[in-house]
Amino acid sequence: MIRVLVVDDSLFMRKQIEDMLSKDKEIKVIGEAKDGLEAIEKIEKLNPDVVTLDILMPKMDGLQALKEIMKIHPTRVVMVSGADKTEGDIGIKSLEEGAIGFVSKPYGPISPLEIVKDEILLQVKNAAKVDLGKVMSRKRKAKKPGPKVKEEEAKIAVGVGASLGGIRAMEEIIPKIEYYDHAAFFVVQHLPSPFTVSFADRLNKLSNLKVVEAEDKEKIVAGRVYVARGGYKMKLKDKHIELIEEDKEPVIKNTIDTTMESISREFGKNSIGVLLTGMGKDGARGLKRMREKGAFTIAESKESCVVFGMPKSAIEMGAVDEILPNNQIADAIQYLLKEME
Structure with missing residues (x-):
């Protein structure tokens, strides 16, 4: 009870x-x-x-x-x-x-x-x-603004998905990523509108990269982090963002899968997939699709997950190349990006 x-x-x-x-x-x-x-x-x-x-x-x-x-x-x-x-x-x-x-x-x-x-x-x-x-609070100080984003086409995509416990998990990863002029980042955090714009603003203040809430039909450029808008599924198509309004249901369904599956189609092996803490299975299928297309995939380990649900599902599905605690994921992403340059 x-x-x-x-x-x-x-x-x-x-x-x-x-x-x-x-x-x-x-x-x-x-x-x-x-x-x-x-x-x-x-x-x-x-x-x-x-x-x-x-x-x-x-x-x-x-x-x-x-x-x-x-x-x-x-x-x-x-x-x-x-x-x-x-x-x-x-x-x-x-x-x-x-x-x-x-x-x-x-x-x-x-x-x-x-x-x-x-x-x-x-x-x-x-x-x-x-x-x-x-879930105890982890306070972070705002960083100085990073370099201005060049309006260049992204050659590599990094998809990061999370649900319960993901706010603090994301703040341990995205702000640690250096500026890359060849990669774009796509973040899906289970949040309702209007909280995603506040979340994007918060990450932007902490990060070297420019973080924005994704806009429909927005051109994808390198050196930018796109946060999926609450109430919408974010897809990548022809190097642009496509937002699809979700059904009016209280439970968010398969928003991470949608983004990761579209990353697999648009970027194939030139991509990295990361699945963080969260309840349920969203993201597991999308991560597997990315891995099948040649992407390198990472799941957050049980030791650092608030809820070891989504990562566990991905691991059991055979969708994961590497299992890492939250505090090692940013370094892993940066290493992989340098290897892919």
Whole structure:
């Protein structure tokens, strides 16, 4: 039984979330709190398995509460956030501070949370399975801007996919990559819109490479990192980006596979595929297709994965050339790129 504490300043929202969670036989709501200060008190008293935490609250907001929780009583936290641009930025910061996941809270006059019911349940259940020791915050300082990107055609493609735990995993890899004027990078992180633009902005501030949220029909150029837009599948076609809107479902399906399979078609052996932490199997099939076309493929090892789901599936499928811990993947990519020049 997963014991959950619900934190939201709105009594209506707290009631909705509690009712929703309580209907699932695997979950028991053991308490609620109306602000960050009360949440910290309840966490210390009740020791929940998972906390659902709102961001915009009086007295102490969700982000500050999250920081205090991770200092005083580390707990698995799923942020429940509004979906405007400002909260998208805060949502990314919350993942950096130790939150395991988040749900974009919709707005509406009648039962708005019903729209994301399945996603809330999935996030809570996934969070309960996570090893807390692997999700503690890793703070990184912004780097100085790298060289200006030359508008040259990319000769090599690097595809990187991740899901649960991927924000911090990506921040351990992309910022360590040097500028390369012959390679383009394609990042797929399971995130809803508008969080992907905030994620791209964050990576751009940390990285030597220019990081952007991908645009439909955008020309692919070397020395750039393209982050797949939330709610869309990113394909490569004729050296351009093609964005395909996903079906309106709460569970993201096969977005990494789509990108990696298109990399295999467009770049063949002149590519590198990397699959990081995440629940499920997305990316395994695409990574295998890349390997079959001659690409070198890497899976994150169990020792550094927050959730050893997607990499494990890829390994079992025979899609992986090398299994590495997160802190060795950037060096491996750079070595391979130099060998491919």
